[in-house]
Amino acid sequence: GEDVEQSLFLSVREGDSSVINCTYTDSSSTYLYWYKQEPGAGLQLLTYIFSNMDMKQDQRLTVLLNKKDKHLSLRIADTQTGDSAIYFCAESMDTGGFKTIFGAGTRLFVKA
């Protein structure tokens, strides 16, 4: 069945790079997403990548996709305390309509 898995916690020091990893099972994914959830708020889209791309860079964010291993990662360069949040990986699939599956989220702690 479809599943998206992420580790639950990551702790980094301010100024270091953070790498949040995600694995997914469905090979028919069309787009893969990273969402950010700050405390007490809903999810907001950070970035997404089309499934035929290997990499996407957007300022401090780099998304890497290894389609063979079904592995997605989000790298945040120069991590700041404001980056502390929960990061959700998600995949969408064309199943006749479109269906999106979310991972459980990785809580990023940034230590000053």
Added chain:
Amino acid sequence: NAGVTQTPKFQVLKTGQSMTLQCAQDMNHNSMYWYRQDPGMGLRLIYYSASEGTTDKGEVPNGYNVSRLNKREFSLRLESAAPSQTSVYFCASSEASRQETQYFGPGTRLLVL
């Protein structure tokens, strides 16, 4: 342009009480969704509406009903609340295009005693 709005923000219910969570979007999106978020379990889809006039069950529909009142509004009803329904509920909407970014509301925190 408020995006996705949800009411109420917080609610405390007793077991067996009923309530309706309201959601509205002003982005002219076709699709709308209701999720619940529980610690360590991420987001689980309760119900969704691919377009006005249609609703479908998601992963965890038991104990809930929905109404797609019009293109803007999608409500979630708990007919007889149970402690297991204590959760944070998020409404979301999307254009239902191939690149399906979902836009989320701020959430409703529900406690069932």
